[in-house]
Amino acid sequence: MCGITGCVGREQTTDDLLAGLRNLEYRGYDSAGLAVQNGEGVAVFKRSGEVSNLCERVRGTHLTGAAGIGHTRWSTHGPPTDANAHPHTDCQNQIAVVHNGIIENHHELRTELRERGHDIESDTDTEVVPHLVAEFLPEATSTEDAFRSAIARLDGSYAIAMLVEGEDAIYAARDGSPLVLGIDEGAHFLASDVPAFLEFTDRVIYLEDGDVAKLTTDEIEITDVDGNSVERSVQTVDWVPEDAKKGEYDHFMHKEIHEQPTALRQAIRGRVDPDTGEVTLEDFPEGSFESIDTVQFVACGTSYHAGLYAAEVLTERGMRTTVHRASEFVVNPPPADDGTLVVGITQSGETADTLAALDDAIERGIRTLAVTNVVGSTAARTCDDALFIRAGPEIGVAATKTFSSQIATLLCLIRALVRDTMDSADHDAELFRALHALPNKVEHVLETSRAQQVAHRYQTSEAHFFIGRHTAQAVALEAALKLKEISYEHAEGFPAGELKHGPLALVTPETPIFAIATGRNDEKLRSNVEEARARKAPVVAVAAADSPVSTVADDHLTIPSTHPDLAGVLANVQLQLLSYQVASLLDRPIDKPRNLAKSVTVE
Template sequence: MCGIVGCAGSGDTVSNVLTGLENLEYRGYDSAGVALRNGSGIEICKRAGEISALQGTISQRLSSGSIAIGHTRWSTHGPPTDANAHPHTDCTGEVAVVHNGIIENHADLRTALEARGHEFTSDTDTEVVPHLLEEHLAAGRDLAGALRETLSVLDGSYALVVLADGEDALYAARRGSPLLLGVDDDRTFLASDAPAFLEYTDSVVVLEDGDVATVTADGYAVTDADGAPVERAVRSLDWTPEDARKEGYDHYMLKEIHEQPDAVRRAIRGRIDESTGEPTLAFPDGAFADVDRVQLVGCGTSYHAALYGAGLLAREGVDARAILASEYAETTPTLDDRTLVVGVTQSGETADTLGALRHASQRGARTLALTNVLGSTAARECDDALFIRAGPEIGVAASKTFSSQVVTLLLLAATVARDLTGDLSADSRAAVRALTALPDQLQAVIDDTDAGVIAERYARQEAYFFIGRGLAHPVALEGALKFKEISYEHAEGFPAGELKHGPLALVTAETPVFAVFSGRSDEKTLNNVQEVQARGAPVVAVTCEGNDAVLQQADEVLTVPDTHPDLVGVLSTVQLQLISYHVSDLLDRAIDKPRNLAKSVTVE
C-alpha cells in the first residue's frame, strides 16, 4: 500500500528519494518522511499530508549525504499525523525504519518492549521494528544479524528498509509486500514499485519473500533468512520515464485514459493470427484441455474484468464464474486438479487475490496470474502467468488496465474454449478478429466523445445509477465504481433487470441512469430504461452507432463505433471513465489521489 524509496550512492540522495516518493504517491498520500545519514548522525524530516507538505520544509531541515530513505503513507495503524509518519526510530535515534505491510503481533511486541523500558512516540505497528533492532544491536549483533533476529519474531507482512548511523549500507527485507532493487552505475535504489527510480535506471531486481538485502552505492548482496547468499536475476523493464509522468495532461487518470489505444495494441501484439482469427498465446497446444471449470478471482476493477471474462467463457460453454477474492475461501468452491483459477490483479501484489490463489493452489488447483507486472508475487507463485502489457498506471482509479485485462481475458477465453472443444466457434473467432480494429476504435471514442458536455449537465445530482445486462453488467459496475472513487458522489451499478426488484424505489428526477447496451438483449434493457423514465429519471445511453431504438428513447447518448458485441463493453467503459473524470474535475476532486484509497492494496 505505502511507498518506500531508498538510495545509496553518489549525488543528491535526498533529491533522488523525494523524486521517487513523488512517483509513488499513488501508493499513499496521508503523510511522508525522509531520513538521511550524514557524518554526524541521522536526520529526519516528516510531515502529515501530501509530499508537497514535506518538500516545503525539507530543504531547511536536512543536509546532504550518500544514504537516504523515504516513505509515503496510507494509514493503517494510527491517523495521519507527523508522529505517525515514517521513518520511525529507536530510543537512541541511531536506527531509522520505513515499512509497508502490517506487523500483526505488534501489540504484544510493544507491550514487552515497553516493559523493558522502551518509549514509543507513535501509534503505528512499525515502531516495534527499530526498538527490536536497538536491543539486538546493544547485545552485540551487527545490523544484518540484528535485522534477522528481528524478522524472526515478526508476524504479518512487511517490506522493510533500515538506515543506521555509522553504516554505509541500507538493509532491507521482504515478506508478503513488494520490494525492488534498482541498479545503476553509481547508486542503488530500493523501492516498493519501479516508477520510483525509472528515470535513473531500468535494471530491476525483484526481491522474493524471505530475502534480506544489503545495498550500497557499489551494488547489493541478497541472502536468505539464514544468511546464505542467493542469486536474483536482473531484469530490464520496457517502461520508460515518460510512462510515469503526466506529459502535459492535467491528471494521470486522463493521460492513462488516452493511453488505452496503445495499451490494447500491446496487449494483442503477437497474440492473434489475423488470417485465421485464432489466438496465439504462448501456451502449448491443448494446455487447457484437462480443465473442467474456471474460477476468476479479483478485487475492485480487476473483479469487474473477471466478471467480464467469466461471461466470455460461459458463452463458449465453459463452466466459469467470477468470485471476489476477499470472499473466495468463504465460498468453498470446487477445487481439484481440473480447476483453473485465474487471479486478475494489476499489480500482482493484491493481498486478497494472492490469498485466494494460495488457497486454490494448496487444494490442488492450477493457478494462472493475469497481471501487469513482470516479477510480481502472483506471476512468480502461480503455475502460469499472462501479462496484460498496459505499462505503469499511476492514477489510483484504474482505467487502461481494465481495458487491457478484458482484452487479454478474451484471448484467454478463446484459447481455453478451443482447447476444450478442439475448435473455436464462429462467434468467438469473429471476436478475436475484431480485436485488431479495437485500438483505432478506442481512439475514435476518445477523439469524438461528448462526455464533457454531458458531465456538465449532470455534475450535481442526488445519486447516479449504472445498469447493464450480460457483458454490459460488469461495465455498469465498473462505471459506478469509477464514479464513486473519484467524484465522492453516490453511484450504484447493478444488472438492468434488477431495477424493478428494489432499486427503482430510489429513482427520481435527480438520479441520472447510465444504461449500457452491448448489442445483445438490448430490447430488455430498453424496457428498463422506459421504467426509470416513467419515474422522471434522465437516461444517458452508451451504445453503438446506428442503434436507432436506443438513440430515439434515451435522453442523452454516448456512442461507440460498431464492433463485435463482446468488445462493445471495452469501448463503453472509456465513455464512462470520461464521464467520471469530467464530473470529478467539475467538482474539483483529487482525481489522481482520491481520499482514503491507494493503488496497490497489499493488506487484507
C-alpha cells in the first residue's frame, strides 16, 4: 500500500526523501508529502497526485535539515486531497507523523480528541496519532515514552514514523505493516521497502511487530512494547541499485518482463541439476516433508494464480491439494490436521490477507511455509519455513517476473514433497531438465514475439477471453488479470471446458479468444476453440507451432516446445507482452494503474 521513507544524518535530507518517494511510488501515488526538521521547527509540504507534484512544490524552498520523513499514499480513509496527504501534524505543528495501515478505532479516538479541544482537519485515520502524542508529551519522561503511550491506544495495523520539533531523530513503530531500517556511515534510513534507500546502503534491519525504534545520526535503538531493549540482526540485501531503476526501458513492467530469464536462472540456481534433473533445496533435506499428506496453497491475485498452477502439477502426482484465496481462508478455513502443510505465496511477504491466513494456520497448530521474494519479510519470519523465489526487486505494480519465479520455485517444492511422501520411481527428471532450459526459451519468446502486431489487431475489441486446460487455466486467469490491471479493458479467463457453460453467451465477432495450449489435452482445447469460431469469434493460439490448436486459429503467439508443465510459463510471457502492448497503444499509465498499489498491506 502506502510508502514511508525517512533519513537522519544526511546533509541533503530533502533530496534523499524525494528520491526515496520516487523509488516507492509503486506503493501508492494518490498523494505525497514530507516533513523536515529544519532547525526552526518541523516544515511540512504535501500535495495530492504523484510525487512529481510534491517535487514541484518543494523546488526553490531551500529546505534543509538533519532529519526528515516522507510518504506516498494509496487512499483508504478519505479521498486523495492535499488535506488528506501525509504527514499529519498536531495543533501546534510541532509533531509530524506518516503512517501505513489502518487504525480501526480512529473514530473513537477522533471523538475523544475533539471533545478535548483538538482540531482534526483531515478525513484520515492517521491524524489522531500526532494529537495523541501531543497529549502525552507534557507529562512523559521522554518523547519516546509519549510515542509509546500514543501507539498503545491504537487498534489495527500500522507502520508509523514521527518527527518532533527540536529533535534530530525519527521515532518509528510497526505492528502488522512493514518497516525496514537502512544503515550507512553517519546516517540511518527508514522505509516500508528496501528500494527507497537502496542507492545509499544495502545493510538493513527488518523491524518486527511490536518494535519501537529511535533513529539518530549516531545510533539506532530498538525496544519492545514495554521499553525493553531488543536485538535485531543486520542483513545484507543482495540487490543492487540498478535493479530498482528502469534503465533503457520506458516502463518497469517492460523491464521486468525482459528480466524473466535472469529471474528464472536465479530461482533454480543451485537447486536443479541440469544433467540428472534432480532437485536439491538446501533448507529442505530429504525427509523434510515425510509427514505431509495434504497441501493447502493460500495467496492473492497473481500469487493465487501461481498457486493454482502448482496445484494442478501436485494433484497430478497424487497428493491432496487445495488452493484458497487468502481473504476467504480466514473466514472459512478448510479442515486440517498434523499432515497438512499450508503454503503462503506472497511476493512481498507482507500481503495482509495472506499473513492473516498464515496466522490462522499457525494458531491452529498447522505447519506453514512461505514462498516469497523478500528474505526479511513478515511471512518469512513468522512461518515455520521459507522458500525464496530470488526474483530481485519488482517495481511495476503488475506482477510479471515474480509469477514465473514463483512457478519455478513451487515446482522445486513439489519435487521435494513427492520425494518425501510418495513411493514413485518417476523422479520427473525430464521436467526438471526442461526447467533448467526454460530461461533460454523465455529469451527466445522475448526476441521473437508478435505481441505488438496482435495487440494492434485486437486493441479495440469489446472484450478479451482467455481459455486453457490444466495449468493453462491458471495462465488464462493471470492473462486476463494483467490486461485488466494495466489496460482497463474487459478481460476474462476461463477453464476451456467452461466456455460453453455460460460465457459463450458473451462471445461475438468482437471478442477474441486467446487459446493457451500446453501440449496436454490440446485436442479437447481445439474443440472448445471450434465452439467459439462457430460464433465468429477470432481465435489467437498461444501454442507451439505444431499444436492442433494452431490449425484452427486466426492468429498465433508461438511458444517453443517444452515439457507440458512448463508451456504455461512461456505462454504467460507472450500474454504479458500482449497486455503491455495493448496498454501502451491505449496510453495507459502502465506502472501506476488506477486504484492499485504494489503491496496490499491492509485487509
